[in-house]
Amino acid sequence: MPDTTPDTTPDTTLGAKKGRTVLRLTNATLRFGGLTALNDVSFEINEGEIFGLIGPNGAGKTTCFNAMTGVYALTSGTIEFEGNDLAGRKRHKITKLGMARTFQNIRLFKSMTALENVMVGADVHSKVSFFEALFRLPRHRTTEAEALERARELLNLVGIEGRHDELAANLSYGDQRRLEIARAMATKPTLLCLDEPAAGFNPAEKQRLMDLIRKLRDRGVTVLLIEHDMRLVMGVTDRIVVLEFGRKIAEGTPAEIRDNPAVIAAYLGVEEEDAS
Amino acid sequence: MAKDSSETKVKKDRRGFGEKYAAAPTPVKVVAVTLLLVLVYALPLLRPPILTTNSIDFGTVMFRVIAFALVALGLNIVIGYAGLLDLGYVGFYAIGAYTTAVLTVYHYSWPFFLALPAAIVVTMISGVLLGAPTLRVRGDYLAIVTLGFGEIIRITVQNVEWVGASAGIKDIPHPTGIGAKPNPPFDQGGLFQVPRLQWDGFVPIVDLEHKTSFLAFGSRDAVPYYWLILTFLLLILIGDRMIKASRVGRAWEATREDEDAAELMGVPTFKYKLMAFALGAAIGGMSGSFYASSQAGYINPQSFPLLLSMLFVATVVVGGSGNRWGAIAGGALVAYLPERFRDFADYRLLAFGLALTVLAVWRPEGLFPPRRTRRAKAAEAEIDALEEGTENEEVTHA
Numbered sequence A: 001m002p003d004t005t006p007d008t009t010p011d012t013t014l015g016a017k018k019g020r021t022v023l024r025l026t027n028a029t030l031r032f033g034g035l036t037a038l039n040d041v042s043f044e045i046n047e048g049e050i051f052g053l054i055g056p057n058g059a060g061k062t063t064c065f066n067a068m069t070g071v072y073a074l075t076s077g078t079i080e081f082e083g084n085d086l087a088g089r090k091r092h093k094i095t096k097l098g099m100a101r102t103f104q105n106i107r108l109f110k111s112m113t114a115l116e117n118v119m120v121g122a123d124v125h126s127k128v129s130f131f132e133a134l135f136r137l138p139r140h141r142t143t144e145a146e147a148l149e150r151a152r153e154l155l156n157l158v159g160i161e162g163r164h165d166e167l168a169a170n171l172s173y174g175d176q177r178r179l180e181i182a183r184a185m186a187t188k189p190t191l192l193c194l195d196e197p198a199a200g201f202n203p204a205e206k207q208r209l210m211d212l213i214r215k216l217r218d219r220g221v222t223v224l225l226i227e228h229d230m231r232l233v234m235g236v237t238d239r240i241v242v243l244e245f246g247r248k249i250a251e252g253t254p255a256e257i258r259d260n261p262a263v264i265a266a267y268l269g270v271e272e273e274d275a276s
Numbered sequence B: 001m002a003k004d005s006s007e008t009k010v011k012k013d014r015r016g017f018g019e020k021y022a023a024a025p026t027p028v029k030v031v032a033v034t035l036l037l038v039l040v041y042a043l044p045l046l047r048p049p050i051l052t053t054n055s056i057d058f059g060t061v062m063f064r065v066i067a068f069a070l071v072a073l074g075l076n077i078v079i080g081y082a083g084l085l086d087l088g089y090v091g092f093y094a095i096g097a098y099t100t101a102v103l104t105v106y107h108y109s110w111p112f113f114l115a116l117p118a119a120i121v122v123t124m125i126s127g128v129l130l131g132a133p134t135l136r137v138r139g140d141y142l143a144i145v146t147l148g149f150g151e152i153i154r155i156t157v158q159n160v161e162w163v164g165a166s167a168g169i170k171d172i173p174h175p176t177g178i179g180a181k182p183n184p185p186f187d188q189g190g191l192f193q194v195p196r197l198q199w200d201g202f203v204p205i206v207d208l209e210h211k212t213s214f215l216a217f218g219s220r221d222a223v224p225y226y227w228l229i230l231t232f233l234l235l236i237l238i239g240d241r242m243i244k245a246s247r248v249g250r251a252w253e254a255t256r257e258d259e260d261a262a263e264l265m266g267v268p269t270f271k272y273k274l275m276a277f278a279l280g281a282a283i284g285g286m287s288g289s290f291y292a293s294s295q296a297g298y299i300n301p302q303s304f305p306l307l308l309s310m311l312f313v314a315t316v317v318v319g320g321s322g323n324r325w326g327a328i329a330g331g332a333l334v335a336y337l338p339e340r341f342r343d344f345a346d347y348r349l350l351a352f353g354l355a356l357t358v359l360a361v362w363r364p365e366g367l368f369p370p371r372r373t374r375r376a377k378a379a380e381a382e383i384d385a386l387e388e389g390t391e392n393e394e395v396t397h398a
Ligand SMILES: Nc1ncnc2c1ncn2[C@@H]1O[C@H](COP(=O)(O)OP(=O)(O)OP(=O)(O)O)[C@@H](O)[C@H]1O
Pocket: A032, A035, A037, A055, A056, A057, A058, A059, A060, A061, A062, A063, A064, A104
């Protein structure tokens, strides 16, 4: 279980020791008609890791997220999350199990405030029934107060201070991306899946995002990161899997990936080499 | 047209008022709310000039107004909160009415206040039965299925002897009142009598001849019915407020905004859609139950035409989908305007249609759009102003 107490001071001790497998893909294959978006992909993510998932456009990264979160069913293979086979599980149940995600193309609840967006995430673990809410019974009050405090704390953590009551649609692009992270974090995930969270960010924002991702990991959350910016990926991740045309072509530490000829070939001319 | 300008005034008051109200100290709030409540309850007795309909009993009109407001409040949960286009709401209204009629007179002789909860439960169950298979599919499908549902219910009651077929059900008993039983034609019963006002131009005169009895329900006077249904409306209003500002309301809003994203954020969207649908159905059934046992005490299949469903949807859209006060205002207007224009006889519906058209052009988001629409519009206007100096934002809504 992740650290759930809303402590405002950043916790620098590792919330969980590495080792336990959080997510395991085994021979995951997913076909859309004739197109094989995921082709026999296997990898494991361990607790406490920041894990990178990279690859050229159309490699199948987002499809991988979609398969993990129950949007698409695998054609064959299995996905195990904390020992649970995810096949046939409802999407909201997978979230409740502890997997949360953000979206490549921002999908906030636009007509709700930033705070309400995060509260929706926080409601996942709420046990408040319809009647408890209707009659404002004690459990409703305490749960609501906790969720509110947690939501505010998360909004401040991701860097949306002072705009809690702004409608999501009216937030700046960067704030919307950060709000997605706060909303996902509110579900108290074990595994947080970020789909290109730095898309459209300037270098300063990217730096802050890296700090944030590390901070989240230090709270005990395992992070799975899809990102095109090599400097960011190499700088923040512990291990990386590279996809190309739905196949896993490499796996290893950032240093190993950087020198891998197959990866260089896949990215040749597409991505600048950010050897740092 | 005179109507429209007064409407504008009401709207402007509301907005300023809402903010002032929230900031006011508690005693001021209590006094304000109490005064408002007294005024609303006394409205059919005060019979304010201009507002009061002269060709039809004002109490009856006010009962209809609140009945529509109640329906609008229920349908607002379905359409406004959960974003489900229900075009067959009249079906639930009919089920509520028929359940009450069957239980109180046609096959059984339950008292009204026992039949009412039964009608609510029956409509809620029918809402679940209709919603469970249809709410799994998205969008337009629901509109078509519910549209069919409304008609199926009407055609069914038309052909089933057990519910009176085309002859309908008559002599539906009035609810039990408080105090002595009325003894027609002169003794009204009840605990005490309340006189009402009569207006000579703008001069009020106490009318001692037409008194309303507290509290006897009968065919002579609609005001006790008005009080009864108003009380239920207020209870539903409070409940609506509680639920909307809770995880349930958030789940509805998130589902309406982006069903997939909501599901992926852990919202069991189907469950919440079904909940909204069933709640809406129950409130529609409640309103139907009141309708059945109101003054006339008579219902038949013609009482539940498809047109009524359209009017119900109009109440929500006119008021501003997603805002409970808007729904109430919309319900009130849709019920009130045709009665007010009754003098124009045949042109009544035309005038009503015109009023709706004017409204659609003048305020496409409804009279009282919910906060989200207002704020989004304000932000949009701000951006427009920043970008192009003084851009006319009306254009974007044409
Ligand atoms: N629902 C779908 N139906 C059919 N094909 C799909 C569907 N979703 C994705 N694809 C295809 O699967 C392939 C992988 O897409 P995916 O979105 O996973 O790529 P990606 O690695 O996330 O790329 P990017 O970096 O551009 O986001 C693409 O060829 C895409 O067109």
